[in-house]
Amino acid sequence: MASLLLPLGSAFGKGLFANHQGISSDRVQGLVVRCSTLDLKAEASRACEWRDEFNVIKRRDLMGLVFGLSGIFIDSFDAKGAGLPPEQKPRLCDDTCEKELENVPMVTTESGLQYKDIKVGEGPSPPVGFQVAANYVAMVPSGQIFDSSLEKGLPYIFRVGSGQVIKGLDEGILSMKIGGKRRLYIPGSLAFPKGLTSAPGRPRVSANSPVVFDVSLEYIPGLELEEE
Numbered sequence: 001m002a003s004l005l006l007p008l009g010s011a012f013g014k015g016l017f018a019n020h021q022g023i024s025s026d027r028v029q030g031l032v033v034r035c036s037t038l039d040l041k042a043e044a045s046r047a048c049e050w051r052d053e054f055n056v057i058k059r060r061d062l063m064g065l066v067f068g069l070s071g072i073f074i075d076s077f078d079a080k081g082a083g084l085p086p087e088q089k090p091r092l093c094d095d096t097c098e099k100e101l102e103n104v105p106m107v108t109t110e111s112g113l114q115y116k117d118i119k120v121g122e123g124p125s126p127p128v129g130f131q132v133a134a135n136y137v138a139m140v141p142s143g144q145i146f147d148s149s150l151e152k153g154l155p156y157i158f159r160v161g162s163g164q165v166i167k168g169l170d171e172g173i174l175s176m177k178i179g180g181k182r183r184l185y186i187p188g189s190l191a192f193p194k195g196l197t198s199a200p201g202r203p204r205v206s207a208n209s210p211v212v213f214d215v216s217l218e219y220i221p222g223l224e225l226e227e228e
Contacts, residue, residue, distance in 0.1 A: 090150040092137050092181060092214040093118055101183065113168050114185040118214070121180025126173065126220045128161035133221065134173060137214040144203040146196065146211075155218045166191055169213055176217045184213040 093101065097118060104116040126132050133155040138147040149156045158164040160173050168186030176182055188208035198204035205211060 089145050089148065090137075091145075092135065092150070092216055093183065106185075109171065111167075111171060111190060112187045113171050113190055114187075115172055116183045116185075118181040118183060119179070119216075121177030121217060123178045124223065125175055125177055126160050126217070126223060128174065129159055130223055131157055131221050132160045132173060133157045133218045135216045135218060136169070139212045139214075140203050140205060141210055141212060142203075143212075146199075146202045146205055157221075168211075169215070172213065173215060173217060176215070178217055178219055181214070181216040184215060186211050186213060 101116055101118060104118070106114055106116055108114045134157075135149045135155045136147075137145055137150060139145050161170050163170070166186065168184055168190035171190070172182060172184040172186070188210050191209065191211045192205055193208055195207035195209070196205035
């Protein structure tokens with residue numbers, strides 16, 4: 001068996017197997033060839049296994065590279081998006097107004113509604129059930145706008161005190177006067193009981209979460225007609 005380890009065609013191997021039990025050199029050579037063929041097949045099989053394993057590794061590395069790069073690009077995109085300046089949206093209270101508002105006393109009602117008057121209007125307040133035309137900018141407490149009549153270009157007309165808007169807005173406008181401007185700090189119990197879903201560029205409003213409304217009472221159509 002040790003002779004199978006000798007190189008194919010060796011003179012020592014041929015002579016040894018030629019004199020052993022009458023086995024011919026061709027038969028020995030054939031045996032050696034067959035064994036060598038098996039060895040070659042085994043080597044080829046191992047080579048294929050190494051190649052397949054290498055290909056798997058390469059594919060795995062390639063997939064890792066692809067996902068790694070995509071993660072980098074996504075992170076980069078998010079980082080750039082987070083670093084962008086906030087979109088300039090029309091507001092009822094500009095930077096100067098915000099500074100002045102810091103010194104305005106807060107009023108708290110029995111319901112828990114709080115407000116600060118940016119500008120006190122003139123004339124009577126709207127009676128319950130009367131139509132009012134008001135502009136508003138609705139925000140989450142962080143200051144992000146989720147709705148605004150200014151972006152629509154028209155004041156919002158509704159019957160105040162009739163449940164057509166959220167409770168906090170109803171209550172806040174009932175004590176305003178024409179031309180007045182007010183910031184309402186509306187608690188969750190007077191806001192959106194079911195919340196509001198987010199929209200592109202708009203934050204989500206969770207159910208019963210506090211919101212902030214800047215409101216200006218533009219006019220009271222029905223009341224003006226009666227006065228005339």
